[in-house]
Amino acid sequence: MLAGRRITLIIGGGIAAYKCLELIRLLRGAGASVTPVLTAGGAQFVTPLSLAALAGEQVFQNLFDLKDEAEMGHIQLSRASDLVVVAPCTADLMARMAGGHADDLATTLLMATDKRVLIAPAMNVRMWEHPATQRNLAVLQGDGVLRIGPDEGDMACGEFGPGRMAEPAEILAAITATLGDGPLKGRHVLVTSGPTHEPIDPVRYIANRSSGAQGAALAAALRDLGARVSFVTGPASVPPPPGVEVHRVETAQQMLDAALAALPADAAICAAAVADWRVANAGAQKMKKGASGLPVLEFAENPDILATLSAHARRPALVVGFAAETETVEAHATAKRARKGCDWIVANDVSAHTGIMGGAENAVTLITEEGADPWPRLPKTEVARRLALRIAEAFA
Structure with missing residues (x-):
């Protein structure tokens, strides 16, 4: 080597x-x-x-x-x-x-x-x-x-x-x-990964079942092709790979701030499973059970990291998003690509029966302006390797 x-x-x-x-x-x-x-x-x-x-x-x-x-x-x-x-x-x-x-x-x-x-x-x-x-x-x-x-x-x-x-x-x-002299040598790639935790009060939060495994595998695959990788990760259960620049965050706002701070970049891969909403009236103290009944949580939309990067003045040349869906996957992902303004969408079915969210394998469809390219079910490391090679081909 x-x-x-x-x-x-x-x-x-x-x-x-x-x-x-x-x-x-x-x-x-x-x-x-x-x-x-x-x-x-x-x-x-x-x-x-x-x-x-x-x-x-x-x-x-x-x-x-x-x-x-x-x-x-x-x-x-x-x-x-x-x-x-x-x-x-x-x-x-x-x-x-x-x-x-x-x-x-x-x-x-x-x-x-x-x-x-x-x-x-x-x-x-x-x-x-x-x-x-x-x-x-x-x-x-x-x-x-x-x-x-x-x-x-x-x-x-x-x-x-x-x-x-x-x-x-x-x-x-x-x-x-x-x-290394890989095909991405000299390129800077931003990768977001893992879930975000949106606080309800100091001890509770809203999250999802993302392990961060696919994002970590992507960062490693891009690193192995010679890229300098800025890895912005939420509280994932899978550790970051060695040889990348790690930025740890918890909330969606923190992830957006870290992603923008990492610019300029040649490519941005938004693999994180960001919470769509946060609790607008999060408690400053732990909420207690009592005679007053159940607490009422008011929600607000979180910032849209993928759309923000896609429309940014320092927009990376290639912006890739992920779409975790449970129905009509390809149609939803195609619409998301147009709505967000990104170049590619990596879509997958994360229904409970698939075992994909939190599991070791993934079955994705790559959505580009040319159309949909379904890939077979593969280990997440192999999905990452294939996507990293596609990114290298795009820059070549």
Whole structure:
């Protein structure tokens, strides 16, 4: 997958540095060569000898190494690779990158490089959620720095939440997607996925049975064809695939805001099962049972994400919607395509007897201006692969 590719791996000072040993092994197994750059903090967790043994190359540590810098080593390091990966990327490293610091080998290399940079953040959950870290992240993303993770889970400090460094296999997938030469290389695709949760009160909500499996499969298939994927997901039961940029939301309004923030994009795939209505009079406190009888819920229409993207000033060149129907599927989907102003509709029958909503298989009909193209019942991963290839053909 990465034959002939060169990766410069900057190892920051966090407990997750040990995962870089496995990452190097995976990268070399995929055909890439790896040049490790070990920060002073990283050296507290892994040794230069272990890195050199796995990478089969010299480990660089010191900006002022007389031998290396006699040949302007930090400049050569910054230009020789196809991609610079920072893993783990600590809060301190993120801050110094955002501020343009160049006071050690790692930050000097990052300032001097003309190659793309991918960071894998790793830190305590409170540090990740701190406004300063989020400001730094916004600066880095604005500068074009790519990101994978962080994941959510238990941490070495005993706390739980977002901040765990992505697993080596996830980072490998992100590197492969970044450097791959697939037919969607250089394309940016927005994918919405999963259900939305519309609050009734602080503990109850309106939702549907969408698992998010089809959207997650689509994001992975597009990633595998080389696309950069912005994945906006509601509270799905299926986790996001590695190697995509994840934006987690709950409500339809939040999903629309995240989708618009991801523009411009070459294509938008609206696979989410968005709630059509929200409770206009959602309670600020938990509604209680009482003698006053049943509560009266007042509904309001949610924003139409597909129609908004289709009519937007920065409309993607290809906008694809989904139509989950329980009767006269093709007719309803064809009418929806015209009404929403999108290019394609992927229609399916989600009646209870089909087992499609929440299941592992799907049977879809692709509606385009040329007409209807019914596909056989297939695993959702295969539906995703076929649709991703159709998208690649459209851009070709």
